[in-house]
Amino acid sequence: MSKPIVSALAFDGIRPFHLAVPCLVFGEDRTPEGLPSFDFRVCAPVANTVLNTESGLGLVAPYGLDGFRGAQIVVVPSWLRKDMPVPAEITQALRAAHAAGALIVGLCLGAFPVAAAGLLEGRRATTHWQATDQLAAAYPGITVLPDQLYVDEGDVITSAGVAAALDCCLHIVRKRYGAEPAQRLARRIVLSPHRQGGQAQFIERPLSSGPTPDPFSHALEAVLADLASKHELDSVAAKARMSRRTFTRRFHARTGDTFARWLTAQRLQRAQELLETTARSIEDVAALSGFGTATSLRQHFATALATSPTRYRREFARAG
Numbered sequence: 001m002s003k004p005i006v007s008a009l010a011f012d013g014i015r016p017f018h019l020a021v022p023c024l025v026f027g028e029d030r031t032p033e034g035l036p037s038f039d040f041r042v043c044a045p046v047a048n049t050v051l052n053t054e055s056g057l058g059l060v061a062p063y064g065l066d067g068f069r070g071a072q073i074v075v076v077p078s079w080l081r082k083d084m085p086v087p088a089e090i091t092q093a094l095r096a097a098h099a100a101g102a103l104i105v106g107l108c109l110g111a112f113p114v115a116a117a118g119l120l121e122g123r124r125a126t127t128h129w130q131a132t133d134q135l136a137a138a139y140p141g142i143t144v145l146p147d148q149l150y151v152d153e154g155d156v157i158t159s160a161g162v163a164a165a166l167d168c169c170l171h172i173v174r175k176r177y178g179a180e181p182a183q184r185l186a187r188r189i190v191l192s193p194h195r196q197g198g199q200a201q202f203i204e205r206p207l208s209s210g211p212t213p214d215p216f217s218h219a220l221e222a223v224l225a226d227l228a229s230k231h232e233l234d235s236v237a238a239k240a241r242m243s244r245r246t247f248t249r250r251f252h253a254r255t256g257d258t259f260a261r262w263l264t265a266q267r268l269q270r271a272q273e274l275l276e277t278t279a280r281s282i283e284d285v286a287a288l289s290g291f292g293t294a295t296s297l298r299q300h301f302a303t304a305l306a307t308s309p310t311r312y313r314r315e316f317a318r319a320g
Helices: 016-026 088-099 108-116 129-138 163-177 179-188 215-225 233-239 244-255 259-277 282-289 294-305 309-316
Strands: 005-009 039-043 050-052 058-060 073-076 103-106 150-152 156-159
Touching: 005 016, 016 039, 016 073, 016 163, 073 088, 073 108, 088 103, 088 108, 103 108, 103 163, 108 129, 108 156, 150 163, 156 163, 163 179, 179 259, 215 233, 215 244, 215 259, 233 244, 233 259, 244 259, 259 282, 259 294, 259 309, 282 294, 282 309, 294 309
Parallel strands: 005 039, 005 073, 073 103, 103 156
Antiparallel strands: 050 058, 150 156
């Protein structure tokens, strides 16, 4: 069975880190590990020419823009500047790939070439927080969401900058292959298992760095191990051997979030995993994930994912 083709755009002046994001997620053959693997192509306006980078390194892309043909996913990892015009050959190649059925992904400032190709008109999108105003001004037909990690419109996805681009690529793997392979891949490349695109405050699960974690990490791991139980801030702080105030301060410093929002995010992720991988009833999923009732679970799904648990299961459940 042939591997899905993922094509990433490289261009003169690209930052190596931006190109490294899709390379890291899609560019390695992980078949021996039982993980999703792809036919990964780096494409440039002209194949086999040296591209300068902002870091002084030289890159040579083995494919031209014809490398978009046949791709299931086309990634624009970034762009030179918010105000930099997009060459016609790039917009045409993106339009052709989209028309042929490819998922188009604009990471960070890569939203600008996607927008220039007309693929975001009438849709929602995001980009690096420093460029959201410019994206909205340049393309008034786009609903720009500045506070989201990534925005999935089905056949077009855009993300915020840097770490959010990794979250976005991991989301694509999760969407296509399910929670378990995506989480294994995340751990393999030392990424957060999953952060919801529509909730910028959702953060990674804290993972212990060794066999004997500090009390703070141990307390959070205990919460994650038993999401179905009730977890009050005071009791978790006590388990971490801290006062409520000290725990709250340290938790925010480590995660950038409140304990309550983090806990809701972890429960939502657990509910998604159960819906994807088991046939348990909605009531059981609600109880096991800590939401308590099916009504509460539905309310959180509607708020965070704009869908229902039943619809989510129908779309993402994996056979077998």
